[in-house]
């Protein structure tokens with residue numbers, strides 16, 4: 370208790386008698402005060418470091434999930450487990466409507482950490498290189514604040530800890546297992562190394578691209594290259610297909626509707642004296658509307674099949690839709706975005722809020738945003754002094770942990786204020 374500054378205690382006492390204090394600047398200061406208590410800050414950072422030290426890949430987040438449940442148990446918070454294998458749905462508040470959800474992802478990446486520091490990954494070849502360790506820590510920080518505010522909550526806050534964002538589309542399985550039951554709005558944050566520490570950024574409408582992958586097998590007839598007329602050249606057919614794929618975006622897309630088709634892999638034959646039987650090529654495609662992403666999918670298939678037919682080859686195109694369905698774009702609902710923006714501006718000031726450009730990266734949070742109004746936002750972790758300047762998925766990725774308590778405060782405030790404003 371001696372860590373709590375006097376003015377925080379004063380606000381706590383005041384708010385106990387007048388819950389209506391909640392829209393004011395004083396309320397924002399109260400929540401920030403709670404998040405910035407040294408013991409809370411240390412606890413949030415320690416959680417993040419523990420998770421960072423033992424990264425687990427998609428659907429293997431057993432220890433991470435156990436750590437989260439341990440903290441929930443200690444705080445006396447009810448939850449349902451498991452959803453989607455290792456996922457958790459916890460809740461705080463009245464247990465009745467309205468229900469608002471906050472989501473964190475738990476999985477790491479198959480990357481060997483290149484940063485030398487005390488809490489470096491202890492698991493060879495695995496690393497939290499996308500900050501999901503920080504997302505879990507921030508959400509647990511918010512949980513602590515919301516638990517403290519439980520008597521004032523005018524509804525229920527649902528806390529979603531999700532597996533397999535990087536691979537395996539955990540969001541989709543979480544929804545199937547009931548993560549969004551009764552939920553009418555959802556919010557999530559992602560750390561961002563392009564924004565300075567604790568700067569918040571987002572935009573209304575499309576924020577992250579929809580994304581899919583394709584792999585095509587082009588089959589001709591193998592043979593000896595000195596007698597080309599006796600073979601059917603899959604290399605030539607595949608090459609023409611690669612060129613034709615370039616025209617989908619350049620000639621068929623609205624130039625104001627950003628899209629990408631990239632061939633990233635092209636393999637066939639390994640002998641300089643044999644025309645190969647087949648060539649395998651593949652890549653990725655991105656777009657900012659659901660309609661466009663499926664339109665591109667259809668055109669990639671048509672272009673490859675028809676173009677290679679011109680050269681007498683046959684082709685099959687696989688979009689991996691069973692293992693890794695096409696991700697819809699992440700589109701921020703205008704009202705949810707505005708709610709999130711107001712909260713962020715109240716907490717960090719308008720000088721620390723940035724409207725960001727859409728990004729070609731993708732997130733499976735988009736599956737939640739297909740079901741309920743949603744807003745996704747970024748919190749900056751860039752600090753030149755610390756060296757937290759590397760992009761996500763880099764082996765040198767690191768974060769400025771000073772952003773964590775701010776992220777917790779914003780989460781908690783988004784949820785509590787949402788409930789107040791949606792009675």
Ligand SMILES: *[C@@H]1O[C@H](CO)[C@@H](O)[C@H](O)[C@H]1NC(C)=O
Pocket residue numbers: 659660663697739
């Ligand atoms: C996106 O398109 C797919 C395929 O047409 C459809 O199954 C899905 O429901 C659509 N999602 C939205 C949000 O429109």
Ligand SMILES: *[C@@H]1O[C@H](CO)[C@@H](O)[C@H](O)[C@H]1NC(C)=O
Pocket residue numbers: 565566752753754755769771
């Ligand atoms: C960067 O980190 C250093 C060391 O923790 C800190 O003193 C400084 O205030 C940070 N800079 C920003 C912009 O947050």
Ligand SMILES: [Zn+2]
Pocket residue numbers: 498499535761762
């Ligand atoms: Zn990632």
Ligand SMILES: [Zn+2]
Pocket residue numbers: 499500501534559
């Ligand atoms: Zn991520």
